[in-house]
Amino acid sequence: MPDNLTDTPLTFSDLSLAEALLKAVEKMGFEQPTPVQQQAIPLALERKDLLVSAETGSGKTAAFLLPTLHHLLTLRSTLFGTRALILAPTRELAQQTFNQCRALAEFTELKIGLITGGEDFKQQQSALRRNAQIIIATPGRLMELINQDATDFSHLDVLILDEADRMLDMGFSEDVQAIAGHCNGQRQTLLFSATLTHYGVIKIADKVLKNHYKTVALNTLHDGHSNIRQQIMVADDNGHKQKLLAWILLNETYDKALIFTNTRLRANELQGPLRGQGLRVGVLHGEMDQKDRNRMMFLFRDGSVNIIVSTDLAARGLDVKGINLVINFDVPRNGIDYIHRIGRTGRADEQGLAIALVKSTEWNLMSGIQRFLKQTFECRTIKALEGSYKGPKKLKLSGKAVGSKDKREPKKAAAEKVKIRDRNKKNIGKRRVPSKKPDENLES
Numbered sequence: 001m002p003d004n005l006t007d008t009p010l011t012f013s014d015l016s017l018a019e020a021l022l023k024a025v026e027k028m029g030f031e032q033p034t035p036v037q038q039q040a041i042p043l044a045l046e047r048k049d050l051l052v053s054a055e056t057g058s059g060k061t062a063a064f065l066l067p068t069l070h071h072l073l074t075l076r077s078t079l080f081g082t083r084a085l086i087l088a089p090t091r092e093l094a095q096q097t098f099n100q101c102r103a104l105a106e107f108t109e110l111k112i113g114l115i116t117g118g119e120d121f122k123q124q125q126s127a128l129r130r131n132a133q134i135i136i137a138t139p140g141r142l143m144e145l146i147n148q149d150a151t152d153f154s155h156l157d158v159l160i161l162d163e164a165d166r167m168l169d170m171g172f173s174e175d176v177q178a179i180a181g182h183c184n185g186q187r188q189t190l191l192f193s194a195t196l197t198h199y200g201v202i203k204i205a206d207k208v209l210k211n212h213y214k215t216v217a218l219n220t221l222h223d224g225h226s227n228i229r230q231q232i233m234v235a236d237d238n239g240h241k242q243k244l245l246a247w248i249l250l251n252e253t254y255d256k257a258l259i260f261t262n263t264r265l266r267a268n269e270l271q272g273p274l275r276g277q278g279l280r281v282g283v284l285h286g287e288m289d290q291k292d293r294n295r296m297m298f299l300f301r302d303g304s305v306n307i308i309v310s311t312d313l314a315a316r317g318l319d320v321k322g323i324n325l326v327i328n329f330d331v332p333r334n335g336i337d338y339i340h341r342i343g344r345t346g347r348a349d350e351q352g353l354a355i356a357l358v359k360s361t362e363w364n365l366m367s368g369i370q371r372f373l374k375q376t377f378e379c380r381t382i383k384a385l386e387g388s389y390k391g392p393k394k395l396k397l398s399g400k401a402v403g404s405k406d407k408r409e410p411k412k413a414a415a416e417k418v419k420i421r422d423r424n425k426k427n428i429g430k431r432r433v434p435s436k437k438p439d440e441n442l443e444s
Contacts, residue, residue, distance in 0.1 A: 048188070050209075054192060083155065086135070
C-alpha cells in the first residue's frame with residue numbers, strides 16, 4: 001500500500017466496501033473519498049488500531065463508519081451484545097453521527113442506538129436490551145448505564161472515540177478509560193482527534209490502542225486555514241462591539257453566521273438587540289433544555305434562523321452547511337478554542353470569514369493566539385464606527401502591548417478597588433456560596 005494514498009485518486013468502489021454501503025454512498029451523493037477517508041478506511045478495513053488527526057468537516061465520520069459497517073456486514077455474529085461503540089463528546093455530535101450512520105446503513109438490517117443525556121433513561125436501557133449492534137453515546141450517560149449493569153460490551157468488535165481531544169477537554173478522560181476497560185480487550189479501536197498536539201491525546205492513545213497502532217495525521221492546529229479570511233476589529237468597549245457586530249451582520253454577505261461569546265449571560269444579552277435590528281437570531285448554550293437546543297439547531301439548519309449566538313457549546317462537532325461567517329464577540333480564552341470556533345466556517349474548500357472583536361484588555365490574549373498559531377491576522381476598521389482605541393501605541397517583540405496591566409482609566413480602576421474592598425468587609429462572616437463554573441460546552 002502506498003504511504004500517501006492521496007497521490008492516487010480513489011473511488012469508493014476501489015475501497016472494496018460492501019455493496020449495500022456503496023449503494024448508500026451513491027444515494028448520499030458522495031463522489032470521491034476525502035483525504036482522510038482515502039488514508040484511514042483501507043487501514044481500518046485491515047482491522048488495525050488507528051490514531052487519526054482530522055478536523056471536523058473533513059469527512060472523518062464516514063472514515064470510521066464505513067469500515068465499521070463493512071466489518072459488521074461481512075463478519076456476522078450470533079453473540080449477544082453491542083458490536084460497535086462510538087463515543088462522542090456532545091449530544092449534538094452524537095445525534096449527527098447517529099443520523100449519518102442510519103443513512104449509510106439504510107440498505108442493511110443493522111440496528112443502531114443513540115444514548116445521550118437529557119433523554120429517557122429507561123428507553124435507553126431498553127435500546128441496549130434489544131441488542132442494537134451499533135451504539136452511539138456520550139460518555140457521561142453511558143457510564144450511568146454501565147453502573148446500572150445495563151450494558152454488555154464483552155463481544156465488542158470496534159470502539160471509536162470521536163473528537164477525543166474535546167472529550168478530554170470536557171473532563172471525560174476517566175470515563176473514557178473506564179468505558180474502554182468494560183470493552184472486549186481484543187476489539188479494534190479507532191481514535192479521532194482534531195490535533196495530535198493535545199497533551200492528553202497521545203497519553204490516552206497509549207492506554208486504549210494496541211501497541212502497534214497506525215497514525216494518520218492530516219492536520220495540526222497550526223495549519224493556516226488558507227480558505228478562511230481572518231480579521232481583527234478593535235473596539236472601545238462592549239457597547240462599541242455591539243455596534244460593530246450589528247454592522248457586520250447587516251452588511252456582510254453570508255448564508256449563516258455563528259457569534260461566539262465566553263459566557264451564557266453575554267449570549268443572552270446579545271440576542272435582543274440583534275433581533276431589534278430585524279435579524280433572524282437564535283441562542284445556543286448549555287443551560288438550555290435539550291429540546292430547546294434541538295429546536296434551535298433545526299431552525300438553524302433549515303434557515304429559519306440564520307444567525308446563532310453561542311458559547312463554546314457549538315465550537316466543535318456541529319456540522320451545519322452554509323456557515324461562512326464566524327464572529328468572536330469575546331476573544332476566546334486560548335488558541336485551541338479559537339481554532340475550533342473558526343473551524344465552523346471555510347469547510348469543504350468553501351471560503352469563510354472569521355472576525356474577532358478586540359478590546360484593549362483583550363489585545364494581549366489575541367496577540368498570544370496569533371503567536372500560538374504562527375499567523376498574523378488582518379486588521380480591519382469600519383470608518384463610520386471607528387472608535388478612540390486604535391490598538392497599542394507600543395508593542396513588544398511578542399506582539400503584546402507595552403505598558404499598564406490595567407487598561408481602564410486610573411480613576412475607574414481605583415473606584416472599583418474601593419467597591420471590592422467595601423463589599424468584602426460586608427461579607428466577612430457570611431457563608432460563602434460557591435460560584436457557578438464558567439460555561440461548559442455541554443453536559444452529556
